[in-house]
Amino acid sequence: MAKQTRLIPSLLAATALSVAAMPTQTGTSTDEAVTAQLQDYKATMQAFGKTLKGELQAAMKAGGPMAAVQVCNERAPEIAANLNAESGHTLRRTSLKPRATAATDWERAVLEDFEARQAAGTPVGEIAWHEVKEVDGEKQLRFMQAIATEGVCLTCHGQDVDPKLKAEIDRLYPDDQATGFEEGDIRGAFSVTAALDD
């Protein structure tokens, strides 16, 4: 895990500052708390991915992409909201070319670093990042993990989306930027945040 999480310099500096400002914290207990909490985050991400993919495939089979688009539109935010209520995490998916969820400034910086890491040869499945950051007096654990574009995603995120389907996507998302991807591209990332439980 450690070798997969490379902090980008500006965020590294910010982390070093916020950690230095907390003299009561021993490095070891924080490290253990971070490791444990990242495992919980991964469970939430996996539950999201499994549920959405299952519903997406079922809708695709039953009603084709026009039905499946409704699943992504309605169910993706609901599944995330349900998991967040259960876990106390804030999980979302975002992208440099978003359909529904634009990146915040720090998410954008991490996504740009992810692109650079992929360009340097790191497989998308291994690209992740985290930091402990003090926000409004609370220590938060921020985590992001890259999401690869697979063949099945191209129907709605690829280079030649069926015009009828694209019209429906544009009706739902007038500012849609999430087309033109190729298999293997970074489609976006999971972003998970919660108070650090240490």
Ligand code: HEC
């Ligand atoms: C049937 C059409 C459809 C397919 C197939 C599809 N998506 Fe999406 N995708 C959407 C829609 C609609 C949204 C916006 C829903 C939301 O996240 O609120 C979306 C949003 C996303 C987001 C959130 C970031 C953003 O752009 O707002 C990611 C990441 C994403 N999709 C990745 C994938 C991946 C990876 C696959 C393949 C495994 C995939 N999608 C397959 C329609 C689709």
